[in-house]
Amino acid sequence: MTDKKIRVLVAKPGLDGHDRGAKVVARALRDAGMEVIYTGLRQTPEMIAEAALQEDVDVVGLSILSGAHMALTPRVLELLRSNGQMNVKVFIGGIIPDEDLSRLKELGVTGVYGPGASTEDIIRDIKIAMAG
């Protein structure tokens, strides 16, 4: 098996302690044939960027339910860029109000998924982003 695997970091920044959603997504991406690095709860943006670098991932998936997405996301994006990982696509899942969507996209987030989003959509969007 020498084909290039899609490597995804699934991380939970911030202080909320609910990682069920992150685990569901991790499992779904695994079943879609991706290699998912799961880092657990309460990660700082610095920890996430460091893990993304060491693991040379293609995608970072952030699960944020605390409402702190407008503080945490820009910091993660900035650190990824300053580490030279401009190529990494960032996806967000969680409770994200509609009015923040356009700002997040402007910052460079590739996809945002709220409650009820289907894992098939996430998988499809990751594959499109990788192909493009």
Added chain:
Amino acid sequence: MTSSESILRGDRLALARLLTKVENDSPDGRATLIELFPHTGKAHLIGVTGAPGTGKSSLVNQLALHYRKAEDKRVAIVAVDPSSPFTGGAVLGDRVRMRDLSGDPNVFIRSMASRGSLGGLAQATANVVQVFDAAGFDIVIVETVGAGQSEVDIARLAHTTLVVEAPGLGDDIQAIKAGILEIADILVVNKADRPGVENTEKSLKSMLELAHPTTRVFKHHGTYMSMSMPESNQNANLWIPPIQKTVSTEGKGIPELVAAIARHVQHLRSSGDWTLRERTRLEVELEALIRDSLMTKFREDISSQQYEETLEKVIQRNISPWEAVRMLLNGRLK
């Protein structure tokens, strides 16, 4: 700057990217491995194996912390987790237990999926270890997939193999079965604050008293390779695996474990076993490479049509697999 130069200068992004290429066995990655090879052979390779849930990742976390704080050594960790046999995907979760190590530029953790390999490591793990060795890491810790009784590849790769046990995982018959316990240079009884720890320790002790082989025979892809102790000191300098008790969530027993690892290194050096292990490791690797390239050459040499036709004859029971091999190899590889 070439990739290998960047690695030798300590560029972490270049290192991470090279690891991906090596993992995918790309031609680019291979070329860099060739350039880096002269720089390898300096790191101490520590293998950590054991059944799922014995606390391997937490133990690796504590070991790395100790090496950083007490000895200021640069530490790389390769953590292997299984790939799904059905989808090829994987969830790699060893980093969850290693968060204490984040923020330290002298630690580098890389998760690897086993990608269909069955010996407890991935095919490319040995090459990934070589890259870390060349990049100047003093200690490379390899954590295998949660291993049962036959995932013993790690013993060929590591200088020092730790087998991690925990109380309550089986009786003393498990301890005298062949396999994973035999490859231990050091036995670690983790979660030693749990009930039943005395029994676990006792059965491991009696296992060690029953026998200690003087020759190691390794099976690699169907070939047995034996590795005997140097004759001069077969009895005088025999290494008896110590049993170390730890509670890795609390860091208990870690300094003692590190001391035992240091004693093992000293033993390897003084007995000549270090050179012997290096030799065996490289020999196994060379043999695997020869096998791969012969296979590639064979595939290039024989049309898939010819191959399919022969296979069909075997399926129809017209010829046996042995005759098929003779027909396919006829005149080749003389």
